[in-house]
Amino acid sequence: MANAPKANAVVGQSGGPTAVINASLAGVIEEAVKHSEIENLYGAVHAVQGMVKDEFVDLKGLDAKTLDLLAASPSSALGSSRDKPDEEYCKKIFEVFEKRNVHYFFYIGGNDSANTAHIINSLADKVGYDLRAFHIPKTVDNDLLVTDHCPGYGTAGRFVASACMGDDLDNRALPGIKIDVIMGRHAGFLTAAAGLGRVREDDGPHLIYVPERGFSMEKFCSDIEKVYEKFGRCAVAVSEGICDENGVTWAARIKEDSEKDAHGNIQLSGSGDLADYLAGKVKQAGFAKRVRADTFGYLQRSFAGFQSPTDAAEARACGRRAVEYAMEYESGSVAMKRTGNGANYGVELFRTELANVAEKTKSMPDEFINAEGNDITPAFVEYAAPLIGELPKTVYLANNAKV
Amino acid sequence: MANAPKANAVVGQSGGPTAVINASLAGVIEEAVKHSEIENLYGAVHAVQGMVKDEFVDLKGLDAKTLDLLAASPSSALGSSRDKPDEEYCKKIFEVFEKRNVHYFFYIGGNDSANTAHIINSLADKVGYDLRAFHIPKTVDNDLLVTDHCPGYGTAGRFVASACMGDDLDNRALPGIKIDVIMGRHAGFLTAAAGLGRVREDDGPHLIYVPERGFSMEKFCSDIEKVYEKFGRCAVAVSEGICDENGVTWAARIKEDSEKDAHGNIQLSGSGDLADYLAGKVKQAGFAKRVRADTFGYLQRSFAGFQSPTDAAEARACGRRAVEYAMEYESGSVAMKRTGNGANYGVELFRTELANVAEKTKSMPDEFINAEGNDITPAFVEYAAPLIGELPKTVYLANNAKV
Numbered sequence: 001m002a003n004a005p006k007a008n009a010v011v012g013q014s015g016g017p018t019a020v021i022n023a024s025l026a027g028v029i030e031e032a033v034k035h036s037e038i039e040n041l042y043g044a045v046h047a048v049q050g051m052v053k054d055e056f057v058d059l060k061g062l063d064a065k066t067l068d069l070l071a072a073s074p075s076s077a078l079g080s081s082r083d084k085p086d087e088e089y090c091k092k093i094f095e096v097f098e099k100r101n102v103h104y105f106f107y108i109g110g111n112d113s114a115n116t117a118h119i120i121n122s123l124a125d126k127v128g129y130d131l132r133a134f135h136i137p138k139t140v141d142n143d144l145l146v147t148d149h150c151p152g153y154g155t156a157g158r159f160v161a162s163a164c165m166g167d168d169l170d171n172r173a174l175p176g177i178k179i180d181v182i183m184g185r186h187a188g189f190l191t192a193a194a195g196l197g198r199v200r201e202d203d204g205p206h207l208i209y210v211p212e213r214g215f216s217m218e219k220f221c222s223d224i225e226k227v228y229e230k231f232g233r234c235a236v237a238v239s240e241g242i243c244d245e246n247g248v249t250w251a252a253r254i255k256e257d258s259e260k261d262a263h264g265n266i267q268l269s270g271s272g273d274l275a276d277y278l279a280g281k282v283k284q285a286g287f288a289k290r291v292r293a294d295t296f297g298y299l300q301r302s303f304a305g306f307q308s309p310t311d312a313a314e315a316r317a318c319g320r321r322a323v324e325y326a327m328e329y330e331s332g333s334v335a336m337k338r339t340g341n342g343a344n345y346g347v348e349l350f351r352t353e354l355a356n357v358a359e360k361t362k363s364m365p366d367e368f369i370n371a372e373g374n375d376i377t378p379a380f381v382e383y384a385a386p387l388i389g390e391l392p393k394t395v396y397l398a399n400n401a402k403v
Numbered sequence: 404m405a406n407a408p409k410a411n412a413v414v415g416q417s418g419g420p421t422a423v424i425n426a427s428l429a430g431v432i433e434e435a436v437k438h439s440e441i442e443n444l445y446g447a448v449h450a451v452q453g454m455v456k457d458e459f460v461d462l463k464g465l466d467a468k469t470l471d472l473l474a475a476s477p478s479s480a481l482g483s484s485r486d487k488p489d490e491e492y493c494k495k496i497f498e499v500f501e502k503r504n505v506h507y508f509f510y511i512g513g514n515d516s517a518n519t520a521h522i523i524n525s526l527a528d529k530v531g532y533d534l535r536a537f538h539i540p541k542t543v544d545n546d547l548l549v550t551d552h553c554p555g556y557g558t559a560g561r562f563v564a565s566a567c568m569g570d571d572l573d574n575r576a577l578p579g580i581k582i583d584v585i586m587g588r589h590a591g592f593l594t595a596a597a598g599l600g601r602v603r604e605d606d607g608p609h610l611i612y613v614p615e616r617g618f619s620m621e622k623f624c625s626d627i628e629k630v631y632e633k634f635g636r637c638a639v640a641v642s643e644g645i646c647d648e649n650g651v652t653w654a655a656r657i658k659e660d661s662e663k664d665a666h667g668n669i670q671l672s673g674s675g676d677l678a679d680y681l682a683g684k685v686k687q688a689g690f691a692k693r694v695r696a697d698t699f700g701y702l703q704r705s706f707a708g709f710q711s712p713t714d715a716a717e718a719r720a721c722g723r724r725a726v727e728y729a730m731e732y733e734s735g736s737v738a739m740k741r742t743g744n745g746a747n748y749g750v751e752l753f754r755t756e757l758a759n760v761a762e763k764t765k766s767m768p769d770e771f772i773n774a775e776g777n778d779i780t781p782a783f784v785e786y787a788a789p790l791i792g793e794l795p796k797t798v799y800l801a802n803n804a805k806v
Contacts, residue, residue, distance in 0.1 A: 072795065074573070075573045079801035162706055166422070169476065170420050170478045275675055296702070298695070299566050302573040305568075392707050394476040396478075397473070400461070403461045
């Protein structure tokens with residue numbers, strides 16, 4: 001391995017924003033300024049779009065206070081993009097890199113971003129250009145391979161858990177059926193976090209449905225009816241990605257139904273339709289009067305002033321570590337290995353090859369989902385609780401002994 | 404006025420929960436234990452339902468630590484009720500009060516709760532029974548008369564402002580149209596809070612629609628198109644209570660449309676339908692590809708671990724003050740008068756008659772809404788900013804000078 005070149009660096013943020021993706025960016029910046037090998041640090045405006053359009057902002061000039069504010073700011077401060085570059089697109093990026101004497105590339109994102117870094121790095125290899133390409137993991141879905149968990153998940157999970165805690169108390173006060181639809185098209189980790197705030201025996205959500213298990217409308221309604229009979233109310237968390245027994249998402253099925261409608265007035269392409277549809281089915285079942293549904297939507301990944309301290313610290317450490325690795329290695333993705341659980345929770349960062357993370361995703365392991373497919377297990381709680389951090393304690397009095 | 408009787412007290416929480424209604428309850432409890440005139444303090448389980456069913460929990464035995472946790476817990480810890488008692492219903496309550504030697508009644512809620520306290524108090528007057536009936540204001544809608552603002556509003560407003568700050572940053576990262584539907588069927592105060600986090604000139608929400616102004620779908624779409632042309636994106640806050648020029652809510656109009664549908668599969672009775680409908684209309688207008696909508700739903704009033712410090716302190720003070728008033732007066736509602744603004748913000752509590760608060764509600768004053776009816780004014784920001792407390796500072800870099 002050659003010595004780290006004295007050259008410029010590019011950093012970008014890709015895909016759906018999270019509440020800590022800027023913490024990773026702050027980590028990259030604060031580490032980069034320590035290394036004289038990195039002359040300029042260019043922030044790519046709107047990710048790969050800025051890289052092909054040659055649109056960058058300077059990042060080395062930010063002071064420490066701004067970096068701390070940046071690290072606490074939700075969303076992608078450099079702007080993002082949903083473009084998935086193919087080899088042709090990557091060639092254009094590489095041309096801009098050559099022109100700007102960029103030999104370091106840091107890309108914060110999910111598995112697609114790891115793939116982009118991988119393609120660009122391969123192009124550089126072909127022509128013997130020393131490009132150091134590093135991926136820094138980011139996703140609220142927690143679905144990347146190799147790493148124990150992803151920066152972004154802990155904060156989104158903390159949001160979902162806090163929302164469901166409050167929502168369950170609300171449902172106690174005015175009892176009925178409450179359905180909450182949570183992000184995560186393929187992996188159920190974020191929906192599963194709905195259960196992390198449960199303390200009392202009758203705390204909700206009482207039922208949790210993840211996309212890893214087939215979702216039957218009949219079982220859904222009868223599950224809820226059972227809980228309703230027991231507690232006089234039922235709080236439910238459902239992933240937006242739930243599929244029927246044929247693997248077709250319920251969201252797609254509902255959309256198909258709506259497109260058959262001739263009136264043309266009803267638009268089911270927004271984000272509240274699955275929740276409303278499920279609420280409608282439970283109402284039709286007829287056993288409960290008060291049925292309400294919420295879709296948590298973008299708040300899960302973007303709420304301002306709200307982070308899991310663990311998640312924010314890890315995201316920032318991953319950013320710093322990517323720059324350190326770039327001084328020694330040619331490419332890689334930063335990953336986390338868990339060194340302990342509960343009070344001994346901790347992680348070690350390590351480097352894995354880009355190819356190990358590129359394109360692929362993972363789902364919830366079976367041990368995190370109960371046998372009935374309608375709840376999480378203690379193994380999941382052990383896994384996820386340290387990531388979201390300590391939750392507030394709450395008091396409910398109406399079940400106290402009557403006087 | 405007779406001396407305060409040595410007797411028992413009842414406290415209840417009514418209507419939609421808020422994130423600080425338990426702070427008011429904690430205030431009642433901590434003040435009640437200081438007064439030997441109050442022998443037992445009974446918490447009415449599920450509000451008036453517990454009062455007619457004679458279902459109460461003891462509240463004098465709670466320790467200081469539990470009271471602090473209670474004050475920080477969202478929702479109504481005693482359970483709530485949507486029942487609106489008429490005179491017959493109130494007679495039954497009064498019978499239970501007589502049986503239990505209850506001469507103090509504290510009711511935390513909105514204008515309906517003030518009315519309930521008023522009716523029960525009148526019944527007591529008729530038979531010469533010394534009942535001290537006090538209403539403690541609560542509502543996220545901020546629509547009660549007399550008081551400058553209502554406990555519950557500041558925290559809900561803080562949630563909405565924080566959500567919209569993050570959502571706007573998310574919309575910057577992946578530009579498009581984003582519509583957020585916010586609680587408040589008749590008063591626009593909560594929707595207006597969406598604009599309190601704006602700092603940069605191009606910060607969203609760029610458009611805010613409250614129920615105090617007629618909502619035209621044509622103007623809505625053309626307003627958005629103008630912003631979209633200017634900024635390449637547009638974030639919008641819309642009240643769930645918006646009405647057409649005839650005073651019919653858009654939510655009702657959409658429901659009517661959907662009921663005409665013969666397929667029976669589409670349920671528009673949940674809470675996401677207005678947002679999806681609006682997004683559909685903007686998509687139809689055709690000037691923007693990416694249109695998304697969220698409905699903030701119950702999270703606005705129930706998110707765990709999230710309070711405006713000012714709101715929480717005021718809610719608790721109102722609870723304490725109600726008990727103090729009960730030692731001196733026969734009835735009343737606790738209200739707040741503002742003593743200063745900005746850095747000099749403060750309130751004085753005062754007593755007003757129950758009849759002044761019962762049943763009636765207020766709307767946003769004209770000076771809080773801009774001439775076009777699609778935004779708030781600086782006067783509103785001056786009014787609401789101290790109630791929600793300081794918001795986090797955020798950093799956005801993509802608009803910095805290009806290098």
